[in-house]
Amino acid sequence: MxxxxxxxxxxxxxxxxxxxxxxxxxxxxxxxxxxxxxxxxxxxxxxxxxxxxxxxxxxxxxTQQPATVQAAGSTLALGGGPRDKGGSWWERAMAMALPLAVLVGGMALIHWNQTHAQIEAAVQIDADLLTDDLPPAAYSDPGFVEFLRKQQDR
Incomplete structure (x- = not known):
C-alpha cells in the first residue's frame, strides 16, 4: 500500500x-x-x-480537579487537584530556599547601601569642616553654640 x-x-x-x-x-x-x-x-x-x-x-x-482560581475577599488563590502534592524532595527544598536566599540577598544589599550612605555623609561633613573658615575647635566651644542659637533667633 x-x-x-x-x-x-x-x-x-x-x-x-x-x-x-x-x-x-x-x-x-x-x-x-x-x-x-x-x-x-x-x-x-x-x-x-x-x-x-x-x-x-x-x-x-x-476525578482529578483541574486547577481553579478562587477569589476570597481581596485575595486571589490558585488551587489544584490531588496531584498538587509537590515534586521531589529537591524541588521542594529549592522552592523553600530560593525565596529565602533572595530575601537574605536583598537585606544584605540594603545594609550595604545604608552603610555606604552613612560613610558618604560623614565624608561630606568632614570635608565641610576642614574647608570651612572656622577652625574645628570652634565647633566644640560652648560659646560658639550659643552664638549659633542667637543667629537663628534673629
Whole structure:
C-alpha cells in the first residue's frame, strides 16, 4: 500500500489509525486462535488486567480537579487537584530556599547601601569642616553654640 498522500485533517488521520487498529486486532485474533489453550488463557487474563488498569487511569483523570482560581475577599488563590502534592524532595527544598536566599540577598544589599550612605555623609561633613573658615575647635566651644542659637533667633 502506498500512503504517500498527506492527511489534510485530524479526522483523516483518526480514520487511518482506526483502520490500522482494526487490521492489527484481526491479525492478532487469528494468531491467538492458533495458540494452545494455556497461552490463550494467560493472554486473556493479561488483557483483562490491562483493561482494568486503563479504566482506573481514566477514572483518576476524570476525578482529578483541574486547577481553579478562587477569589476570597481581596485575595486571589490558585488551587489544584490531588496531584498538587509537590515534586521531589529537591524541588521542594529549592522552592523553600530560593525565596529565602533572595530575601537574605536583598537585606544584605540594603545594609550595604545604608552603610555606604552613612560613610558618604560623614565624608561630606568632614570635608565641610576642614574647608570651612572656622577652625574645628570652634565647633566644640560652648560659646560658639550659643552664638549659633542667637543667629537663628534673629
Amino acid at each position: 502506498n500512503y504517500s498522500r498527506t492527511l489534510s485533517t485530524p479526522l483523516d488521520s483518526q480514520a487511518l489509525e482506526a483502520r490500522f487498529a482494526l487490521r492489527l486486532t484481526a491479525r492478532l485474533s487469528e494468531g491467538a486462535a492458533r495458540q494452545p489453550h494455556a497461552i490463550e488463557e494467560r493472554l486473556r487474563f493479561a488483557r483483562q488486567q490491562a483493561l482494568e488498569r486503563a479504566r482506573e487511569r481514566r477514572k483518576a483523570v476524570v
